[in-house]
Amino acid sequence: MTGPSGVGIGWRPEIAGFVAELPGLRFVEVVAEGVPASGPLPSGLTQLRERAVTVVPHGVRLSLGGTEPVDRARVAHLAAVAQRLDAPLVSEHIAFVRAGGLEAGHLLPLPRSREAVDAVCANVARAQAELPVPIALEPIAALVDWPDDELDEADFLTEILDRTGALLLLDVANVHANARNRGADPLTLLDRLPLERVAYAHVAGGAEHGGFYHDTHTDPVPAEVLELVGALCARRRPPALLLERDGHYPPAAELRAELDALAAAAGFPAVT
Secondary structure: OOOOOEEEEEEOHHHHHHHHOOOOOOEEEEEHHHOOOOOOOOHHHHHHHHOOOEEEEEOOOOOOOOOOOOOHHHHHHHHHHHHHOOOOOEEEEEOEEEEOOEEEEEEEOOOOOHHHHHHHHHHHHHHHHHOOOOEEEEEOOOOOOOOOOOOOHHHHHHHHHHHHOOEEEEEHHHHHHHHHHHOOOHHHHHOOOOHHHEEEEEEOOOEEEOOEEEOOOOOOOOHHHHHHHHHHHHHHOOOEEEEOOOOOOOOHHHHHHHHHHHHHHHOOOOOO
16 A cells, blocks of 8 residues: 555545546545445545545544543444555544533544543554554644643654654644744744654645634635745655645635645645
């Protein structure tokens, strides 16, 4: 199995036709919960697999940061999707989405505490025991920090990666959002993360609302995020970069321009 490489895009049914027409595309990411564990696959994904395009399942509902053990049925579904798509790896978030039987419907940030590290590592280990491929963990964007943080973000992430042996899915847009909202320098985080562990990176757009920068996935990628991509690649270029769009899809020409800008910032071949 070939890992993700070059510039990719998040596959969504709404833009399946656009994605299918990208001549240089080598990988896509798909929301794992939207792919059935059995029965027919979405036709667009089948066509991509026939073109030898790598498809990475991206989970959003495992709740790896929850204090409750991860749901084995959800892990089994992610494992089945990985096998169906012949995926080289899967990815999920360092976050929680449920507690006490209640579903939040959103990715919620964890306190950066020793207890949270233990909870994440335990759930990642439970998932790894059932998954047929490696898992990459994605830190999320958060508007606020918990008051009882014991670790900074770099130490928190590095400890989780070291203890689990997992890969890192580095979302450059999240790094930008968190630094901007905290009044911090995003390069400080990049300089302290184990960039050799990055399996691939996300890039997405956002917008300012109410004095905060929101990682919307529905707005164009700002120049500051593209500059951060260049800074990341100057330190250690990840094997692949993926453009995320989740609604308010622009005309095809604008999507192609975003993919071209991402390729140029990273020094990757254009896929358009």
